[in-house]
Amino acid sequence: MPVNVLIGCQWGDEGKGKIADVMASGMDIVARYQGGNNAGHTVVIHGDKFVLHTLPSGILHGGVSCVIGNGVVLDPGAVIEEITQLEEQGFSVRSKLLISEQCHLILPQYPVLDRNRELALGKRRIGTTGKGIGAAYSEKMNRRGMRACDYNNPDKFAKKFRAYSKHVNELLQNVYDDEPLNTEELLEELLSYGDIIRPMLADTVTYLNDAVDSGKEVLAEGAQGV
Numbered sequence: 001m002p003v004n005v006l007i008g009c010q011w012g013d014e015g016k017g018k019i020a021d022v023m024a025s026g027m028d029i030v031a032r033y034q035g036g037n038n039a040g041h042t043v044v045i046h047g048d049k050f051v052l053h054t055l056p057s058g059i060l061h062g063g064v065s066c067v068i069g070n071g072v073v074l075d076p077g078a079v080i081e082e083i084t085q086l087e088e089q090g091f092s093v094r095s096k097l098l099i100s101e102q103c104h105l106i107l108p109q110y111p112v113l114d115r116n117r118e119l120a121l122g123k124r125r126i127g128t129t130g131k132g133i134g135a136a137y138s139e140k141m142n143r144r145g146m147r148a149c150d151y152n153n154p155d156k157f158a159k160k161f162r163a164y165s166k167h168v169n170e171l172l173q174n175v176y177d178d179e180p181l182n183t184e185e186l187l188e189e190l191l192s193y194g195d196i197i198r199p200m201l202a203d204t205v206t207y208l209n210d211a212v213d214s215g216k217e218v219l220a221e222g223a224q225g226v
Contacts, residue, residue, distance in 0.1 A: 003212060003218045003219075003220055004023065004027070004217070004218065004219045004220065005219075005220040005222075006019060006020055006023065006219060006220065006221050006222060007222055008222065016221075016222070017052070017057060020056075020057035020058075020219070020221045021057045021060070023219055024056075024057045024058040024060075024061050024064055024219060025061050025064070026217065027058060027064055027217045027218065027219045028064065028065065028211065028216035028217045028218065029058070029064070029065045029066070029067060029208070029211055029216060029217070029218045029219070030056040030057055030058030030059075030064055030065075030066050030067070030218075030219045030221055031056060031066070031067035031068075031069050031204070031208060031218060031219070031220050031221065032054070032055075032056045032066075032067070032068050032069055032072050032221050032222075033069045033071045033072070033220045033221070033222060034069075034071035034072060034222055035071075035072060035073075035133070035222060036054070036072065036073040036074070036075065036106060036131065036132075036133040036136065037053040037054045037075050037078045037079070037082075037106075037131060037133075038053075038129040038131050038133050050086075052082070053078065053082060054068065054072070054074065054075070054078060054079045054082055055068075055079070055082055055083070055086070055093070055097070056068070056221050057221060058219070058221075059086065059091065059093060059096070059097065060086075060091060062092075064096070065096050065097075065098070066096055066097045066098070067097075067098045067099075067100070067204050067207070067208060068097070068098070068099045068100060068103060068204075069100050069103075069204055069208075069220075070100035070101075070102035070103055070204065070205065072100070072103050073103065073104050073105070073106050073133060073136035073137060073140070074099065074103040074104070074105055074106060074148060075105075075106040075131070075132070076105060076106075076148075076190065076193040076197055077189070077193060078106075079099075080193055080196050080197070083097070083196075094196075094199070094200060097200055098200060098201075098202040098204050098207060099148055099197065099200045099201055099202065099204070100148065100201075100202070100203075100204040100205070101147065101148055101149035101152075101201045101202065101203060101204075102147055102148070102149065102205075103147060103148040104136055104137075104139070104140045104145050104146070104147055104148075105136070105145065105146045105147065105148060105150075105190075106131070106132045106133065106135075106136045107132070107136075107145065107146060107161075107164070107186075107190070108181070108186045108189065108190070109132075109135075109164075109165065109168045109181060109186070110131075110132025110133075110135035110136050110139075111130055111131060111132040111135075112168075112172065112178070112181065113132070113135040113168065113171075113172075114128050114130050114131070114132055114133075114134055114135050115130060116172065116176040116178055117134075117135070118130075119176075120176065144164065144167070145164065146160055146161065146164065148197060148201055149201065151193075151194045151197050151198050151201065152198065152201070154191055154194060157190075157191065157194070158187055158191065161183070161186075161187050161190065162183055162187065165181065165183040165186065165187075166183070168181070169181060169183070
């Protein structure tokens with residue numbers, strides 16, 4: 001079976017969220033394939049409005065499984081907040097959501113890097129949302145940063161984060177003339193998300209390929225602008 005792909009042809013705000021919501025009800029799986037939590041898909045169900053930033057639109061439909069794919073950059077705190085809000089409203093989320101182990105994390109340093117890079121560009125600045133999305137993709141391409149699978153080993157997570165934080169603090173001080181960030185405070189916050197994130201981690205590439213091979217209907221949902 002082919003995969004259904006929803007693509008926006010403008011710069012966002014074309015109404016993809018509404019279309020995704022309509023399509024999701026007829027799907028077995030809805031998978032976000034890129035972007036971060038700067039996107040905002042607004043859907044209305046029985047008069048109630050929901051704004052989804054990271055979670056796929058199918059999360060609001062019973063019987064639809066959802067995937068956050070490896071092309072997404074994941075802010076662990078933001079996605080947990082989104083999950084919690086929906087669960088408090090009576091939706092089942094964690095039981096039907098898989099997160100790719102290969103998702104790169106949006107680390108707390110990234111919004112700071114975004115801000116400094118924008119300031120350095122001056123009149124050539126691009127108008128970033130300041131949520132660290134660009135920095136996350138940049139570090140992914142540079143083979144730095146951290147992935148969701150790092151949560152599987154908290155000790156290695158801490159070691160890796162401390163090493164990366166040292167690199168960022170040197171950059172902030174020596175290149176951008178900014179204050180260094182408190183590594184241990186940021187690490188404590190990040191590690192606190194691990195117990196919630198770990199049970200949802202999966203090899204989503206194999207999962208989705210198996211689903212397509214078995215004839216399931218899959219919707220690939222992009223973020224704003226894609």
